Amino acid sequence: MKPPCEIVVWYVIPAIRSELAKELLNLGMKQKDVSELMDITQPAVSQYITDKRGSGIKLEDDVRQMVKDFAAQLSNGEATKADLIPRTCKICKNVETSTVLEQLGIDTDDLGEDCQSCMGSEAK
Known part of the structure; x- marks a missing residue:
């Protein structure tokens, strides 16, 4: 089984980036402007x-x-590229651990207590 921190890197952050790029x-x-703003390549976008x-x-909705609110703020200038990392982290912390693990077919009982908080939602 992958540790939760690896799940965040492989699934959660890419899902957030995908939603943000689409918005x-x-x-x-x-696409070129999105790639520059998000500090990723245009092919990644x-x-x-x-x-x-x-x-x-x-x-989750x-x-x-x-993500939609953040995209709107980036688009209208209320937020900047400097906000990307802190806002992505804030969004990530609101991702429900159990929902992600369920989607990936991972039993939450397989995780130790210390691993529960690694996904940001602190085992809501």
Whole structure:
């Protein structure tokens, strides 16, 4: 079994980036501008929007709304590239651990107590 921190890197962060890229494009940004803003390559943006990357889990509606709000703030200038890491971390901390593990077919009983908090939601 993968440790929760690896699950965050392989599934949660890419899912957040995918949602963010899609929202920014929906708000009228070009892929090149999205890639520069998110500090990723344009091909990575393309993979996020075509679900070739970041589609391993489905984010809950409240988390998707946080991403949508952040995209709107980036688009209208209320947020900047400097906000990307702290806001991504804030969004990540709102991802429900049990939901992600369930989607991946991992039993939460297999995790030790210390691993529970690694996913950010601190075993809600």
